[in-house]
Amino acid sequence: MATVSLKNINKTYANGHQAIENLNLDITDGEMLVLVGPSGCGKSTSLRMVAGLETISGGDLYIDDVRVNNLEPSERDIAMVFQNYALYPHMSVYQNMAYGLKNRKVPKDEIQKKVEKAAEILEITNLLHNKPGQLSGGQRQRVAMGRAIVRNPKVFLFDEPLSNLDAKLRVQMRIEIKRLQQEFATTAIYVTHDQVEAMTLADRLVVMNEGNVEQVGPPIELYEKPATQFVAGFLGSPAMNFLDASLNGNRLTLSPDVVLDLNDPNLPTGAHDLEVVLGIRPEHMEACDEAGADFTLSVDMIEPLGADTLLYGYFPGTDTLITSEQPGKQQFKRGHRLALRIDRERCHLFDKATGKRLGS
Amino acid sequence: MVENRPWLTVTRHLVLILGVFVIGFPIWIALVASTNSSSEFVSGLMPLWFGDEGFGNFRRVLSNEERVLGVSVSASWMMWNSFIMAMVIAVGKIVISILSAYAIVYFRFPFRKTCFWLIFLTLMLPVEVRILPTYEVVASLGMLNSYAGLTIPLIASATATFLFRQFFMSVPSSLMEAARIDGAGPFKFFKDILLPLSVNNIAALFVILFIYGWNQYLWPLLITTDEDYYTIVMVIKRLMSAGEGNIPWNIIMTTTILAMLPPVIVVLGMQKLFVKGLIEQEK
Numbered sequence: 149m150a151t152v153s154l155k156n157i158n159k160t161y162a163n164g165h166q167a168i169e170n171l172n173l174d175i176t177d178g179e180m181l182v183l184v185g186p187s188g189c190g191k192s193t194s195l196r197m198v199a200g201l202e203t204i205s206g207g208d209l210y211i212d213d214v215r216v217n218n219l220e221p222s223e224r225d226i227a228m229v230f231q232n233y234a235l236y237p238h239m240s241v242y243q244n245m246a247y248g249l250k251n252r253k254v255p256k257d258e259i260q261k262k263v264e265k266a267a268e269i270l271e272i273t274n275l276l277h278n279k280p281g282q283l284s285g286g287q288r289q290r291v292a293m294g295r296a297i298v299r300n301p302k303v304f305l306f307d308e309p310l311s312n313l314d315a316k317l318r319v320q321m322r323i324e325i326k327r328l329q330q331e332f333a334t335t336a337i338y339v340t341h342d343q344v345e346a347m348t349l350a351d352r353l354v355v356m357n358e359g360n361v362e363q364v365g366p367p368i369e370l371y372e373k374p375a376t377q378f379v380a381g382f383l384g385s386p387a388m389n390f391l392d393a394s395l396n397g398n399r400l401t402l403s404p405d406v407v408l409d410l411n412d413p414n415l416p417t418g419a420h421d422l423e424v425v426l427g428i429r430p431e432h433m434e435a436c437d438e439a440g441a442d443f444t445l446s447v448d449m450i451e452p453l454g455a456d457t458l459l460y461g462y463f464p465g466t467d468t469l470i471t472s473e474q475p476g477k478q479q480f481k482r483g484h485r486l487a488l489r490i491d492r493e494r495c496h497l498f499d500k501a502t503g504k505r506l507g508s
Numbered sequence: 509m510v511e512n513r514p515w516l517t518v519t520r521h522l523v524l525i526l527g528v529f530v531i532g533f534p535i536w537i538a539l540v541a542s543t544n545s546s547s548e549f550v551s552g553l554m555p556l557w558f559g560d561e562g563f564g565n566f567r568r569v570l571s572n573e574e575r576v577l578g579v580s581v582s583a584s585w586m587m588w589n590s591f592i593m594a595m596v597i598a599v600g601k602i603v604i605s606i607l608s609a610y611a612i613v614y615f616r617f618p619f620r621k622t623c624f625w626l627i628f629l630t631l632m633l634p635v636e637v638r639i640l641p642t643y644e645v646v647a648s649l650g651m652l653n654s655y656a657g658l659t660i661p662l663i664a665s666a667t668a669t670f671l672f673r674q675f676f677m678s679v680p681s682s683l684m685e686a687a688r689i690d691g692a693g694p695f696k697f698f699k700d701i702l703l704p705l706s707v708n709n710i711a712a713l714f715v716i717l718f719i720y721g722w723n724q725y726l727w728p729l730l731i732t733t734d735e736d737y738y739t740i741v742m743v744i745k746r747l748m749s750a751g752e753g754n755i756p757w758n759i760i761m762t763t764t765i766l767a768m769l770p771p772v773i774v775v776l777g778m779q780k781l782f783v784k785g786l787i788e789q790e791k
Contacts, residue, residue, distance in 0.1 A: 201685050222691035234682035238704040247700070248690035295690075 150212045150225075150302035150335050151177050152198060158206035159193055159359075167193045169359045171207070178333040180326075182350035182367075184340055185382070190359040192307060195339045199228050199305050211302060222251070227296035228305040231312060233288045235280040241267075241291050242276040245298045252299075266298040269328070286317045293325070297332065304329065304336040310345060322348060343383050347371065355379045375505050377498040380427045386458055388427045389470040392500065395422040400497070402426065403465040406443050410492060414508040424506060427496035430458065430473040433488045441487035445472060450480050459486060535768075541761035542566070549757045565762040576759050577743055579735045583766055590722055590739040591770060593658045597721030598714050600663035606706065609672035610698055614684065624673070631666040635727055643730055653734040662727060668713055675709050676702065711781035719771045740767045 152175040159168035168190045175181045183191040196202040198209060200221035209217050216224050227248075235244050242263055249259045267273045270290045280288055289309065296304055309325070310318045326349055329336050340346050346353055347367045355362040355370065355378070363375040367383075374380035380388050393402045397419060400408040408426075416422070438444075443464050451458040459472045459480060472488060474480070497506040537554055544559030568574055572582035611617075612624050635642070642661050651657030679702070687697045728739045744767065747760045775782070 199685075199689065201688065221685075221689045226689065228686070228689050230682045230686060232680055232682055234680065234686040236683065236686075236701055238701075247687075247692075251691035251696065295686075 151175060151210075152303055152335060152337070153210040153213075154194075154198070154207065155210070156207035157194070157197065157204060157209065159190070159197060159202065160205045167359050168197075171361060173354065173361070173364070175335055175337065178335055180329050180336045180338060180349060180351045181354060182338045182340060182346045182352070183354045183356055184343060184346035185356035185362075187341060188358075189356040191339045191341075191354075191356050194356075195305055195307055195337055198303070198337060199226055200224050225302040226305055227299055227301040227303075228307065229289075229292045229296050229309045231308040233280070233292040233312075235288060235291055235295075237280055240277050240279055241272065241283075241294075244280065244291055245294045248295065248299050262298050262300075263294075266294045269297070270294050285313050286321065289313060289317075289321055290324075293328065297328065300332075300334075302335065304334050304338075306336065306338040306340075308340055309338075310340070310342075318345075325349065344385065347383065355382055357382075373505070373508075374427075374496060377425055377427065377503040380496055380498070384429055386430050386471045386473065388429050388496070389433075389463075389468075391426045391428070391463055391466070391468055391470070393424050393426045395419045395424045395497065395506075400424070400426060400495075402443075402463075405464065408442065408490060408492065408495070410495060410497075410507075412497075412507040415497070415506060423500040425498045425500050427498060428490055429494065430471040431456075432491040432494040433472050434491065435472075435474055435478075436487055436489045438487050440489055442490045443488060445470070445486045445488055447480055447482060447484040447486055450482065452476060459484075461486075538761045538764050538768075541757050542765050544758050546756055546758050549755075554757070561758065565758050566766075569759060569762045569766065576756065577763070578746060579738060579743060581735050581738060583740060583743075583763055585736075586738050586740040586743055587766060587770070589655075589658075589737060590741065590767070592655055593724065593728070593739060594718050594721035594770070596655065596659040597662050597724075598717035600659065601665040601668050601717050602710055602713055604663055605665050605668035606672050606703075606710070609669050609676055610702065612669075613673055613676040614694070627666050627669050629666075630664065631670075635662060639726065639730065646731060652731050653737050655737070657731050658728055658737065658739075659721075662721065662724065665717075668717070671709065671713065672706070675706060679705060708781055708784045711778050711784075715774055715778050715782045718774050722767075722771050 152173075154171050154173040157168055157171040158166070160166045171190075171194060173181070183194060185191050193202060197204050200216070200219060200223075204217050208215055211224060211226075236247065239247065245263045245266060246259045249262060254262075263276070264273070267276055270293060272287065272290050272294060275283060275287060275291070280291065283291065289312075292309070306325070310321055313321060322345055325338075338346075338349055340349075350367050352365060353367045353370050354364045357378050363370055363379045370379055371383050374383065377390065381390065391402055393400050395401075395415070397417075398410050398412065398415060400410055402408065445459065445461040445463075447459045447461050448469075449460040451460075453476065455476050456473050457476050457478070457480060459474060460469060461472075462468065463470050472486065474486075480486075498504065499506055537556075540555055540558055541549075542565055543562035544555050545561040545564075548555045548559055568576050569583045571584070572579075577583060608627065612620060612627075646652060646657050646661055651660070683701060684697060687701055692700060723741060724739070725741050725745070728737070729742050729745075732738060732742075740763065744760060744763050747763065748755060
């Protein structure tokens with residue numbers, strides 16, 4: 149039961165590299181906040197600053213309205229799950245989970261009760277006397293989770309906890325983590341580079357890039373209304389297509405042959421030859437007959453995924469490779485000419501210079 | 509290898525047998541000589557088969573009642589001296605080097621790198637090179653003819669520090685971070701996590717360092733004039749230069765066998781841990 153608040157947090161390394169610039173975040177009680185971004189965006193650094201494993205160069209960090217900048221990690225009442233699990237190899241599962249409690253001078257019988265209960269929740273009771281070396285990746289992950297929940301901390305911190313698991317286990321553990329976090333209603337910060345993990349786990353999502361926050365909000369909002377071109381390109385799989393265009397009022401010119409009339413009252417009025425980028429998701433280009441088509445895609449490469457098929461080709465008259473997602477039941481061949489219509493309601497426009505979203 | 513060529517097998521075995529012979533024959537000679545009476549050696553030839561003086565030789569050397577060793581102390585006393593020296597050196601080296609490696613790897617302090625390189629540089633200065641200044645220091649501290657003098661100057665070890673440093677650097681930093689979150693301070697982390705993880709390395713080092721300490725010759729020779737502090741290795745050489753005619757080979761070889769025993773026991777006893785420590789990393 150806790151809130152976490154980051155106020156103007158800065159991180160500058162000794163070599164002068166600024167990893168985080170003025171980070172402001174408020175995490176409400178029981179919320180699962182996911183930090184996502186490419187490697188080097190500062191998401192792990194932010195998490196480690198909350199944990200107390202990195203010093204904070206500037207700004208204030210509050211847990212439950214107490215400033216914790218100068219507290220040791222153990223005094224912040226947090227628990228962290230590491231990417232490589234960081235289990236103590238020479239200790240049994242039981243000892244691993246009990247170690248934090250033991251250091252806090254919790255009585256022995258109470259430790260036993262807590263560890264056994266946590267083990268039961270995670271279904272690892274039969275592993276309590278094994279060493280981590282004898283466990284599979286998924287089991288180790290459970291033990292690492294157990295070590296976190298056994299202390300019943302104010303905040304859970306997850307540092308890419310699923311990256312070392314295989315794809316199937318990852319999906320399973322993802323659901324597990326979500327279930328546990330909701331059950332305990334504990335505030336959690338979760339760092340990942342995997343946007344699917346981010347979308348599925350987050351109550352609120354923070355997309356970071358080069359030490360700055362690009363956008364904060366519920367995952368669906370970020371997916372449907374990305375505030376910047378970076379967010380638009382980062383979220384969604386397959387990734388959004390970007391096409392250079394110029395905007396005159398409501399009229400978008402992609403190429404001499406492809407001109408779209410957008411029906412968006414929020415576009416900047418009086419735009420004249422404004423250089424913009426059109427973002428359109430692969431699933432928002434519909435196959436249609438030649439007459440209603442905006443353009444024809446000459447299919448260069450095909451990736452059948454079963455439910456859907458991904459088609460790659462160059463947008464006519466440019467060297468921009470674009471992706472279209474079509475229902476899987478239809479068979480395609482290389483060289484197929486596919487007439488496509490762009491969904492006007494699902495167009496995202498970004499200012500080419502600033503990368504900021506235009507219109508609604 | 510899947511090849512099956514008879515002459516290759518024969519050669520292979522010949523080479524191995526030759527190797528065993530080269531190593532084994534001197535030990536055989538020593539063992540046989542230690543069981544013969546001194547009269548067997550008058551001809552100048554080493555006997556090649558056991559005599560019947562085995563018990564007598566060992567008893568005489570271990571008790572030294574008849575002053576067969578040419579000194580006033582017995583072989584058992586000198587073995588005790590050697591044992592103390594080897595143990596203190598081995599344990600001391602391990603304690604000092606594991607602590608300094610811990611400091612160098614896990615703590616950020618000014619001139620950390622410099623400290624490491626200074627320690628590393630001492631690799632270039634083994635005991636033999638710095639023996640005179642070391643003697644001078646030990647003498648002015650009044651540590652001649654003492655266990656402290658025998659052991660302390662040999663305790664500092666760059667090699668062991670370096671080995672522990674390499675091992676600590678291979679321990680994932682997230683273990684230390686997890687321990688910090690679990691409320692373990694620097695000392696607890698060292699005691700609860702790092703030390704148990706280092707057990708194999710410590711065992712391997714102990715074997716090497718025990719033998720190193722046991723086999724010290726030059727240093728004890730230099731700083732002990734009181735026979736009470738003589739080590740077993742020193743006395744072998746003294747027996748050989750006993751002079752006037754007959755060298756007591758049976759006594760020398762008996763002492764040699766005794767001097768070889770403790771290192772052999774240590775190696776055999778810790779073989780498993782020793783091999784583990786040198787080749788295996790705990791995951």
